[in-house]
Amino acid sequence: MGEQEGKQLPLFETKEARFRLVYKVFASIIFAAICWIWVYRLTNIPGAGEQGRWAWIALSMSELAFGLYWILNQSVRWRIVNHYPFTERLTHRYDDDKLPAVDIFVCTADPLLEPPSMVINTVLSAMSYNYPPEKLSVYLSDDGGSEITFYALLKATDFSKHWLPFCRRFKIEPRLPEACFAGHHSDDKEWLSIKKLYEEMKSQIETVEKMGKVSEDLRKQHKGFSEWNSKTTKQDHQSIVEIIIDGRDRNAVADDGFQLPTLVYMAREKHPNHPHHFKAGAMNALIRVSSEISNAPFILNLDCDMYSNNADAMKEALCFFMDETKGHEISYVQFPQKYDNITKNDIYGSSFNVSNKIGLAGICGYGAALYCGTGCFHRRESITGMHWKDYNEKPNNYSKREDKRSVQELIDASKVLVDCNYEQGTLWGKEMGLVYGVSVEDICTGLVISCRGWKSIHYYPERNAFLGVAPTKLDTVLVQHKRWSGGMFQIFFSKYCPFIYGFRKIKLGMQMGYSIYLLWAPLSLPTICYIIVPPICLLSGIPLFPQLTSLWSIPFAYAFLANTAYSLFESLTCGDTFKGWWNFQKITLIRRTTAHFFGFIDVMRKQLGLSETKFDITDKTVSEDTLKRYEEEVFDFGSSSTMFTMIATFALLNLFGFIGGLKRVIMDLDFKSSSQLILQIVVCAVIVMVNKPVYEALFFRNDNGRFPSSVVLKSILVASLACCFATLF
Numbered sequence: 001m002g003e004q005e006g007k008q009l010p011l012f013e014t015k016e017a018r019f020r021l022v023y024k025v026f027a028s029i030i031f032a033a034i035c036w037i038w039v040y041r042l043t044n045i046p047g048a049g050e051q052g053r054w055a056w057i058a059l060s061m062s063e064l065a066f067g068l069y070w071i072l073n074q075s076v077r078w079r080i081v082n083h084y085p086f087t088e089r090l091t092h093r094y095d096d097d098k099l100p101a102v103d104i105f106v107c108t109a110d111p112l113l114e115p116p117s118m119v120i121n122t123v124l125s126a127m128s129y130n131y132p133p134e135k136l137s138v139y140l141s142d143d144g145g146s147e148i149t150f151y152a153l154l155k156a157t158d159f160s161k162h163w164l165p166f167c168r169r170f171k172i173e174p175r176l177p178e179a180c181f182a183g184h185h186s187d188d189k190e191w192l193s194i195k196k197l198y199e200e201m202k203s204q205i206e207t208v209e210k211m212g213k214v215s216e217d218l219r220k221q222h223k224g225f226s227e228w229n230s231k232t233t234k235q236d237h238q239s240i241v242e243i244i245i246d247g248r249d250r251n252a253v254a255d256d257g258f259q260l261p262t263l264v265y266m267a268r269e270k271h272p273n274h275p276h277h278f279k280a281g282a283m284n285a286l287i288r289v290s291s292e293i294s295n296a297p298f299i300l301n302l303d304c305d306m307y308s309n310n311a312d313a314m315k316e317a318l319c320f321f322m323d324e325t326k327g328h329e330i331s332y333v334q335f336p337q338k339y340d341n342i343t344k345n346d347i348y349g350s351s352f353n354v355s356n357k358i359g360l361a362g363i364c365g366y367g368a369a370l371y372c373g374t375g376c377f378h379r380r381e382s383i384t385g386m387h388w389k390d391y392n393e394k395p396n397n398y399s400k401r402e403d404k405r406s407v408q409e410l411i412d413a414s415k416v417l418v419d420c421n422y423e424q425g426t427l428w429g430k431e432m433g434l435v436y437g438v439s440v441e442d443i444c445t446g447l448v449i450s451c452r453g454w455k456s457i458h459y460y461p462e463r464n465a466f467l468g469v470a471p472t473k474l475d476t477v478l479v480q481h482k483r484w485s486g487g488m489f490q491i492f493f494s495k496y497c498p499f500i501y502g503f504r505k506i507k508l509g510m511q512m513g514y515s516i517y518l519l520w521a522p523l524s525l526p527t528i529c530y531i532i533v534p535p536i537c538l539l540s541g542i543p544l545f546p547q548l549t550s551l552w553s554i555p556f557a558y559a560f561l562a563n564t565a566y567s568l569f570e571s572l573t574c575g576d577t578f579k580g581w582w583n584f585q586k587i588t589l590i591r592r593t594t595a596h597f598f599g600f601i602d603v604m605r606k607q608l609g610l611s612e613t614k615f616d617i618t619d620k621t622v623s624e625d626t627l628k629r630y631e632e633e634v635f636d637f638g639s640s641s642t643m644f645t646m647i648a649t650f651a652l653l654n655l656f657g658f659i660g661g662l663k664r665v666i667m668d669l670d671f672k673s674s675s676q677l678i679l680q681i682v683v684c685a686v687i688v689m690v691n692k693p694v695y696e697a698l699f700f701r702n703d704n705g706r707f708p709s710s711v712v713l714k715s716i717l718v719a720s721l722a723c724c725f726a727t728l729f
């Protein structure tokens with residue numbers, strides 16, 4: 001080894017983004033404009049009894065909120081950092097023997113929404129990391145408690161004996177069977193034979209998926225099936241733990257003689273009257289079971305639809321943990337959430353490129369990353385609840401524990417840990433493991449870990465390490481955003497509020513950075529105000545903005561134009577297309593005025609004790625019709641939920657307001673009173689432009705993605721009533 005003791009080169013480096021000074025100057029000018037707007041609002045309030053006083057006050061409050069939110073957004077643009085690991089140094093310094101063991105957790109919850117054939121693909125990708133297999137253990141947590149998933153996992157085990165050697169020999173990337181065989185074709189004999197095996201397995205699994213149960217014949221194949229009987233349901237069953245592959249077993253080898261990684265199936269006990277705390281509960285159960293069976297010092301946590309797209313990513317992540325000087329303070333390394341099914345212009349704004357490259361990297365400038373629930377490597381001690389100051393492990397000494405217990409003994413010891421009653425009277429869900437009671441357990445847990453003194457890393461690799469499935473239906477997108485925005489606001493509203501819980505524990509910039517996300521839900525209120533009040537006032541001729549020719553209109557124009565131009569610039573530099581940016585404006589308006597508003601209402605109901613925390617699982621299946629629309633990048637409004645009525649109503653209201661405003665200007669010959677309304681008409685015009693797909697889906701489209709007629713009727717009715725009401729004044 002060429003490096004000398006004490007003079008080792010670091011295993012990763014951190015670089016700051018450039019041009020921050022230019023940005024700071026630019027942002028200061030915008031800030032001046034915002035203050036100028038505030039002054040205008042304050043000094044020009046219509047007097048008591050004057051027309052439009054309340055509208056004015058409402059709009060002022062909204063602008064105050066937007067301005068404050070803008071300030072929060074600056075915190076993450078002040079100091080953006082990027083990290084670069086050196087994997088060659090790691091492999092050079094630590095040979096296979098000295099590398100730590102890693103446990104991989106995969107969570108699934110419903111065999112219908114998350115097809116087992118997809119779940120096992122993820123599992124197979126996790127088993128085939130380019131890492132010593134005897135150091136890997138893969139755990140599948142099945143909250144669906146489904147024998148079909150168990151069956152699929154058994155099939156995957158057989159297949160893995162051929163798949164892993166195949167990946168090693170041909171250096172397959174990504175190591176996801178589905179992608180490997182669907183993507184391209186080869187005439188190689190071995191390639192063809194593995195492909196045949198895969199297709200056989202897939203069709204066997206899909207047959208069972210269609211039947212909805214595992215036949216008696218198949219059940220004989222494994223003793224594990226005895227855990228399921230006719231009374232077993234998703235909500236009601238005993239603890240099930242099966243060690244399908246025991247990595248210590250010298251006979252558990254692949255075709256090429258290499259050891260197979262350990263593979264464990266787990267379904268924690270469920271009872272209808274017992275809270276199971278959704279994914280957080282599953283994760284905590286996994287932490288305990290894995291500590292009994294393999295107890296690896298590091299944990300990789302994956303959703304069942306997030307497969308490994310880079311077999312070397314594990315070593316990249318370990319570079320951070322194993323760096324001799326800084327590694328021991330790092331609790332987790334989060335990779336950005338990326339999806340492999342997003343179309344070029346990303347109509348539902350799921351790629352979050354700007355967030356990944358700027359927002360999250362900006363929080364990392366204060367030493368923390370947002371834990372996003374999947375694609376995240378954890379240090380076992382920190383996720384289990386240890387404070388950093390109590391952590392005094394000798395760095396990088398990962399001796400392997402010899403466990404002489406039999407498989408059955410391990411299973412019996414593990415089952416107890418996932419019984420319903422196990423957590424009673426313990427600190428699990430409070431001080432230990434993932435936090436309970438919030439539907440975005442991940443973000444909250446990450447925040448708590450930071451407050452315990454740990455650092456964390458947001459690592460944006462060159463090659464995507466994980467790829468998942470983004471929702472391709474607007475309906476699903478909105479349900480997901482309702483859970484996210486509500487869950488995050490719930491954190492802000494609870495004792496975990498970063499400004500209170502994190503007071504003196506984390507930096508102000510980090511508190512602000514977190515709040516950008518935690519405040520999505522309440523930001524819906526000023527947004528809704530801004531799209532309702534101006535059109536209504538236009539119809540009744542009440543001016544709310546300065547005269548176009550007055551100096552006061554400068555800050556409005558400047559703040560709007562500079563922000564829009566900058567957001568476009570940022571979006572393009574982060575890899576979006578121009579159309580993608582424009583789509584993001586559309587979907588942001590839709591999400592904020594519907595899903596985020598409902599998220600807000602949800603939190604209010606919870607505060608009043610009217611409802612409980614729940615977790616609506618994102619549907620990962622999609623009909624062909626919907627998929628076709630998604631791939632053609634046309635919006636899918638084919639749902640009659642209240643959210644869709646709101647989308648249509650808001651759009652119509654602005655269209656009416658815009659037309660009414662124009663009419664006033666045209667009819668007004670001397671142009672005196674109406675010139676006051678020009679800016680307000682522009683505001684409506686912008687909203688109308690953003691809403692173009694909504695009008696198309698209301699009036700011009702014929703496919704199943706148009707609004708249902710009930711929504712069309714309701715929205716026209718409500719918007720017209722609002723207009724009549726407005727013109728009465």
Ligand SMILES: O=c1ccn([C@@H]2O[C@H](COP(=O)(O)OP(=O)(O)O[C@H]3O[C@H](CO)[C@@H](O)[C@H](O)[C@H]3O)[C@@H](O)[C@H]2O)c(=O)[nH]1
Binds near residue numbers: 114440616
């Ligand atoms: O009771 C439950 C509910 C969900 N899950 C699993 O949790 C994961 C995420 O659920 P999904 O429905 O896909 O939600 P998303 O909105 O896609 O998830 C994002 O947001 C969640 C928090 O709201 C995080 O936990 C996820 O990691 C993050 O990807 C999936 O693997 C599920 O199987 C469980 O294990 N048990």
Ligand SMILES: [Mn+2]
Binds near residue numbers: 305468
């Ligand atoms: Mn998901």
